[in-house]
Amino acid sequence: MVQTLYDFKRDLSKRGIFLSFSGPISQDLMVEMGATLKQKMKLEDASKSSVLRVFAMVVENAQNIIHYSAEKYPRKKQNEKACGGEDPVKCCESEELSLGIITVGYEEGYYFVLCGNMIENEKVKGLKEKLSKLQGMNKDELKQFYKAQRKQKPDKTSKGGGLGFIEMARKASRPIEFDFKKIDEDLSFFSVKIII
Amino acid sequence: MEQLNIESTKFTPEIKFHPDSNTLELKGRSYPENTAEFYEPVLMWLEDYVEAPDDVEISVNVELTYFNSSSSKVLMNIFDMLDEAAKKGKKVMVNWIFDEEDETIMEYGEEFLEDIEYLAFNLIAKDDGDDQ
Numbered sequence: 001m002v003q004t005l006y007d008f009k010r011d012l013s014k015r016g017i018f019l020s021f022s023g024p025i026s027q028d029l030m031v032e033m034g035a036t037l038k039q040k041m042k043l044e045d046a047s048k049s050s051v052l053r054v055f056a057m058v059v060e061n062a063q064n065i066i067h068y069s070a071e072k073y074p075r076k077k078q079n080e081k082a083c084g085g086e087d088p089v090k091c092c093e094s095e096e097l098s099l100g101i102i103t104v105g106y107e108e109g110y111y112f113v114l115c116g117n118m119i120e121n122e123k124v125k126g127l128k129e130k131l132s133k134l135q136g137m138n139k140d141e142l143k144q145f146y147k148a149q150r151k152q153k154p155d156k157t158s159k160g161g162g163l164g165f166i167e168m169a170r171k172a173s174r175p176i177e178f179d180f181k182k183i184d185e186d187l188s189f190f191s192v193k194i195i196i
Numbered sequence: 197m198e199q200l201n202i203e204s205t206k207f208t209p210e211i212k213f214h215p216d217s218n219t220l221e222l223k224g225r226s227y228p229e230n231t232a233e234f235y236e237p238v239l240m241w242l243e244d245y246v247e248a249p250d251d252v253e254i255s256v257n258v259e260l261t262y263f264n265s266s267s268s269k270v271l272m273n274i275f276d277m278l279d280e281a282a283k284k285g286k287k288v289m290v291n292w293i294f295d296e297e298d299e300t301i302m303e304y305g306e307e308f309l310e311d312i313e314y315l316a317f318n319l320i321a322k323d324d325g326d327d328q
Contacts, residue, residue, distance in 0.1 A: 048297075060264060063266075147310075147311060151276075162269075163269055166265075167268070
């Protein structure tokens with residue numbers, strides 16, 4: 001392992017990736033990663049608007065991972081046990097960590113944000129349809145769709161506003177790329193790439 | 197009117213009601229982990245204001261330098277509430293304040309403006325360097 005770490009680092013560089021994190025993602029981690037990312041991009045003389053866009057993409061993706069990753073630690077059953085008789089739902093929400101991957105890179109003159117996390121197989125179809133729909137929209141259609149979604153009454157079951165991917169599609173310079181890889185009977189790995 | 201006093205953090209704005217000027221101020225960055233939970237006291241405060249029979253004129257100053265998509269949804273929710281109140285005759289005004297060089301925040305303001313009907317919604321560009 002120790003002999004191959006450099007290969008791993010070089011592999012990231014070959015893909016243009018200059019910032020990466022794989023593992024449990026928390027709000028605090030995202031905030032600090034975002035701050036360092038901004039600092040790095042400013043030092044590279046990136047324009048103010050690209051710094052903000054890339055930062056915003058990292059925030060949206062990290063919060064998607066935090067809210068929706070199917071890979072959690074500790075797994076729910078373990079956590080309920082650790083909580084004893086207390087409200088297991090509340091306890092799980094505050095204690096659990098969500099796992100995922102966040103990377104930021106630069107290739108062919110564009111910054112990109114490439115992220116991934118596990119999702120439940122039954123959610124694949126819906127998400128694929130949503131993202132395919134966004135891929136087919138132009139900037140004006142995206143704007144109208146964003147505004148229509150934003151006007152909807154808040155959905156109590158959704159932890160976010162349901163606007164994250166539309167926001168990403170609007171800020172991207174090319175359609176969002178995505179992929180689903182079936183891992184087993186329950187889970188798939190979802191990857192998404194936003195070119196800014 | 198009720199007190200409202202929320203201090204800012206790295207990822208949540210300062211939210212204060214100043215009773216002397218009847219101004220509600222939201223200032224800073226907004227990307228909480230749980231947006232609905234964070235804004236709940238603000239929405240409750242606004243509901244009280246909207247339902248109060250007395251006719252106090254208030255200003256809502258929004259000066260955010262960054263907000264995530266779920267905060268955008270909450271802001272729309274707040275402006276819809278105030279729009280409804282304005283329709284019923286409440287005297288309320290929103291000032292959307294942005295750094296004059298920050299086109300992104302200006303454009304967000306314009307898009308909110310497009311989506312409200314009765315509420316006075318002012319876009320106010322602020323001179324950079326004037327503030328700190």
